[in-house]
Amino acid sequence: MKELSQLFISLVIASLVLSACQSQDPFVSASRSLVVPEAAQPRSGVYALGYTRVDEDAPPKAVVDYLAAGEALIRFPYHADGKLTFAVKVENAITVSLWMSAQQGDEPDQMKRYPGTDWYWITYTVPSAATLQYHYNVKTAQDERLTLRDPLNRAVSATAPYESLWSAELDKGASRFEYLEVPYEIPGREKPAGYAPPVLRKVLVYLPPAYDMSRGEAYSVLYMQDGQNAWDSSTANYGGWKTDRVLKDLIGSGRVHPAIVVSIFNSSYRSEEYAGAGFAAAGRPGGARAAEIAAYYRDWVIMVLKPLIDTTYRTLRDRDHTGVIGSSYGGTVAIYWSLSRPNVFGLAAALSYAPGDEQNLDGGMTSLCRDQYLPAIAAQKIAYPRIWLDCGQSGIDKTLAPFVSALDGVLRDAHYEAGPDYHFELFPGADHNEAAWYRRLPAILEFLLHL
Numbered sequence: 001m002k003e004l005s006q007l008f009i010s011l012v013i014a015s016l017v018l019s020a021c022q023s024q025d026p027f028v029s030a031s032r033s034l035v036v037p038e039a040a041q042p043r044s045g046v047y048a049l050g051y052t053r054v055d056e057d058a059p060p061k062a063v064v065d066y067l068a069a070g071e072a073l074i075r076f077p078y079h080a081d082g083k084l085t086f087a088v089k090v091e092n093a094i095t096v097s098l099w100m101s102a103q104q105g106d107e108p109d110q111m112k113r114y115p116g117t118d119w120y121w122i123t124y125t126v127p128s129a130a131t132l133q134y135h136y137n138v139k140t141a142q143d144e145r146l147t148l149r150d151p152l153n154r155a156v157s158a159t160a161p162y163e164s165l166w167s168a169e170l171d172k173g174a175s176r177f178e179y180l181e182v183p184y185e186i187p188g189r190e191k192p193a194g195y196a197p198p199v200l201r202k203v204l205v206y207l208p209p210a211y212d213m214s215r216g217e218a219y220s221v222l223y224m225q226d227g228q229n230a231w232d233s234s235t236a237n238y239g240g241w242k243t244d245r246v247l248k249d250l251i252g253s254g255r256v257h258p259a260i261v262v263s264i265f266n267s268s269y270r271s272e273e274y275a276g277a278g279f280a281a282a283g284r285p286g287g288a289r290a291a292e293i294a295a296y297y298r299d300w301v302i303m304v305l306k307p308l309i310d311t312t313y314r315t316l317r318d319r320d321h322t323g324v325i326g327s328s329y330g331g332t333v334a335i336y337w338s339l340s341r342p343n344v345f346g347l348a349a350a351l352s353y354a355p356g357d358e359q360n361l362d363g364g365m366t367s368l369c370r371d372q373y374l375p376a377i378a379a380q381k382i383a384y385p386r387i388w389l390d391c392g393q394s395g396i397d398k399t400l401a402p403f404v405s406a407l408d409g410v411l412r413d414a415h416y417e418a419g420p421d422y423h424f425e426l427f428p429g430a431d432h433n434e435a436a437w438y439r440r441l442p443a444i445l446e447f448l449l450h451l
Contacts, residue, residue, distance in 0.1 A: 043105050043106040043107040044103070044105040044106070044107040044108065044109055044110075045105060045109065046103065046104045046105040047102050047103055047104060047124075048102040048103075048104060049127075050125075050126065050127035050130070051102040051124055051125065051126055051127070051130075052124060052125045053122070053123070053124055054123040054124060054125060056123060059078075059085050059087070059114070059121045059123055060078060060080060060083065060085055060123070062078060062080070063078050063085050063087060063121065064114075066087075067087060067114045067117060067119045067121070068114075068117075075153075075171075076150070076152035076153050077150075077152075077153060077166050079126075079166075079168065079171055082125055082126065082128070083123055083124065083125055083126070084123065084124050084125075084126045084130070084132075084166070085121060085122070085123040085124075086111070086121065086122050086123075086134070086150070087114075087119055087120065087121040087152065088111070088119070088120055088136050088148065088150065088151065088152070089117075089118050089119050089120075089151075090118060090120060090136075090138050090140075090148075091118050092140050092141045092142070093118070093120070093138050093139065093141070094139045094140065094141055095110055095139045096110075096111045096113075096120040096136055096137070096138050096139075097109060097110050097111060097136065097137040097138075098111055098134060098135075098136060098137075099134060099135055099136075099137060100132045100133065100134035101132055101133040101134065101163075102124075102126075102130075102132055108137050109122055111136075126168075128168060129168055129169075130166075130167070130168050131165075131166070131167040131168070131169070132165070132166045132167070133157050133163035133164065133165055134150070134163060134164050134165075134166065135147055135148060135149055135150070135163055135164055136148040136150065149162075149163070149164045149179070150164040153166060154178045154179075155176040155177060155178065156177050156178060156179040156204075157177070158177050158204065158206075158231040158232065158244060159231070159232065160228075162177075162179040162204070165177070170212075173209055173210040173211075173212065173213045174209055175206060175207060175208050175209045175244060175247070175248060176206075176207050176211075176212075177204055177205065177206055177207070177231075177244075178204075178205045178207065179202075179203070179204055179205075180202075180203040180204075180205060180308075181200040181201070181202055181203070182200065182201050182203055182304065182305055182308060183199065183200060183201075183304075184197055184198065184199060184200060184201040184300065185199070185300075185304075186296065186299060186300050186303055186304060187304075189296075189299075191296060192289055192292035192293050192296060193289065194289065195269065195272075195289075195292075195293050195296070197267045197268070197269055198267065201264065201265065201267075201305075202227070202228075202264075202265035203227065203262060203263065203264055203265065203305070204227055204228075204230070204231070204262075204263045204265075205260065205261070205262050205263075205309070205313070206231075206243065206244055206247070206260065206261040206262075206263070207260060207313070208247065208251060208258035208260065209248070209251060209252075209258065210258075211258075211260075211314075217258075217314065218314045218315055218316045219257075219258055219259050219260045219313075219314060219315060219316060219321075220257060220259040220260070220315075220316050220321035220322070220323070220449060221259065221260045221261075221262060221306075221309060221310075221313075221315050221316070221321065221322055221323070222259055222260070222261050222262070222323045222324070222325055222347070222448065222449075223264060223301060223305075223306075223322075223323065223324045223325070223345075224241075224243070224261055224262065224263040224264065224324075224325045224326065224330075225264060225266065225274065225324070225325070225327075225330030225333050225334075226263075226265075226266050226270075226326065226327070226330050227263030227264045227265040227266070228263070228265050228266070229241060229434055230243050230261070230263035231243060231244055231263070232244070232245065239434060239435065239438075240434055240438070241434055241437055241438045241441055242438050242441075243261060243441065244261075246438070246441045246442050246445060247261070247445065249442070250442060250445055250446065250449075254451070255446055255451070256445055256446055256449035256450065256451065257449045257450075257451060259449050260309070260313055260315060262305070262309055264301070264305070269293060270329065271290075271329060272289075272290040272293040272294060273293055273294055273296075273297040273333075274294070274297075274326070274329035274330055274332055274333045275290075275294070275329040275332045275333075275354065275355075275356035275364075275365070276289075276290030276291045276292070276293045276294030276295075276356075277290075277291045277294045277295070277336055277340075277356070277365060277368060278332055278336075278354075278355050278356020278357060278364035278365035278368070279291065279357075279364070281356065281357065281363065281364050281365065281367050281368050282355075282356055282357030282359070282360070282363050282364045284356075284357075294336065298333075298336065298337055298340070298341065301337075302341060302344055306322075306344070318346075319342065319343055319344055319345060319346035319385075320346045320347075321346070321347075322344060322345055322346060322347065323338075323345060323346070323347025323348060323349070323448055324337045324338060324345050324347070324348050324349075325348070325349040325351075325444070325448075326349075326350065326351070327350075327351035327352050327434075327437050328351075328352050328353075328354055328432065329354055329356075330351075331349075331350035331351050331352055331353035331354065332350070332353060332354055332355065332356060332365050334348040334350040334353075334387075335348065335350050335353060335365055335369065335387075335389075335407070336365060336368075338385040338387065339369055339373035339374065339377065339385065340368075340372075340373050342377050342380075342382060342383075342384070342385050343382065345385060346383070346385050346386060347385065347386050347448045348385050348386070348387045348388070349387075349388040349444045349447070349448060350387070350388070350389050350390070351388075351390055351391075351437050351440065351444070352390070352391050352392060352396075352397050352400055352404070352432050352436075352437070353389060353390075353391065353400070353403070353404045353407060354400055354403065355367075355403050355406075355407065358399070358400070358403060361402055361403060361406040362406055362410070365407075366403065366406055366407045366410055369407065369410055369411070369414075370410045370413075370414075374410070374411075374414040377414075378414070384414070384415075384416060384421065384422075386420075386421045386422070386447075386448070387411065387416070387421075387422055387423075388423045388444050388447050388448065389404060389407060389408060389411070389422075389423070389424045389425075390404070390423075390424065390425045390426065390427065390440065391405075391426055391427070391430075392426070392427045392428075392429070392430025392431055392432060392436055393426055393427060393428050393429065393430065394428075394429050394430060394431045395431035395432050395433075396431065396432035397430060397431055397432045397436075400432070401426055404426070405426070408424045411424075420450070423447055427440065
């Protein structure tokens with residue numbers, strides 16, 4: 001046993017000696033010196049192919065004229081001669097930096113301060129077909145760190161988080177988006193008890209091609225529900241409706257009038273806001289409160305959002321040029337708004353309509369249409385809204401199709417007839433999702449915005 005212990009100690013000592021010898025071996029040291037250390041990657045100043053920072057002492061003259069006196073009428077970012085200049089005014093800043101999607105470094109580029117002002121600027125060369133998402137990072141004298149969208153450029157990307165967007169195509173009159181956060185309150189009116197949605201409502205506004213070029217033209221407006229799903233959105237389970245792509249094709253081929261689309265994001269109170277009136281008509285528990293919430297949401301759009309849109313953008317404000325589109329309970333909104341307020345919404349598209357009473361074929365919103373809204377329209381002797389009503393026949397839509405057909409029967413009894421002002425259709429194989437609604441959207445927009 002003693003001999004084994006001595007052997008073990010000898011092996012350990014030998015191992016340590018060998019290690020020590022190896023660490024001092026000149027060949028090992030020399031071979032290590034041949035390994036070229038990896039160069040540290042720059043943390044800024046690395047860009048996608050075709051992009052380069054321009055290191056000049058001053059921005060282009062048109063930008064100088066604007067920063068110095070605000071006299072030049074130019075659009076920001078300023079694009080000329082293959083160069084793009086960003087500018088932002090920030091008070092009490094220590095540093096202002098620009099992050100853009102073409103950067104491949106770890107840090108944004110620090111902007112230069114224009115002498116004697118609170119303006120910061122930076123210039124790049126860009127490819128002829130450049131498209132950039134960007135924002136500004138600000139460090140203030142109070143050590144606040146802020147992220148800003150560009151106040152001089154209201155265009156944003158249609159996908160979260162709604163970064164400022166610049167594209168060479170915008171200079172040629174391409175469509176664009178603007179992002180709004182609108183106070184969600186009706187002055188002088190309290191919200192229903194227990195109804196506490198966010199204080200700001202998110203809205204994405206689509207402006208059609210050449211909107212900025214055709215200064216004298218006004219446009220129809222379509223208000224879309226589930227607004228975060230209206231575009232090619234990663235937030236939608238099936239990729240969104242791609243409404244901008246559809247409109248680009250329809251407008252480009254001359255099949256529809258150009259229009260403004262206002263997509264309103266839903267909230268955690270989606271069911272009540274969209275189908276509350278139907279819940280109340282169905283006698284559901286809490287239905288009366290849900291109806292109040294639905295009425296508040298509708299009236300906020302009419303009394304707050306629509307006036308804001310009409311004063312901010314060039315719109316055709318009358319009922320014949322104002323529409324509402326939605327699917328599922330969003331389709332309930334389309335029916336609810338257009339038939340309860342036909343003097344405001346003369347156009348409606350209800351896809352995969354759900355009445356809020358999925359037990360009784362003639363219950364919920366369908367019963368309100370039959371017993372209240374349609375008789376009131378007839379009594380007022382005003383034109384019925386133009387309505388598109390549809391449903392798929394697969395999955396959830398298979399269960400909804402009989403309810404949609406029941407509403408079709410109510411509308412026909414009220415003298416709606418198939419034609420330019422009314423369209424009803426069931427789609428075999430279509431399920432209850434954005435992919436199915438996207439496929440129907442071209443025909444729907446042609447119906448609502450026909451030439």
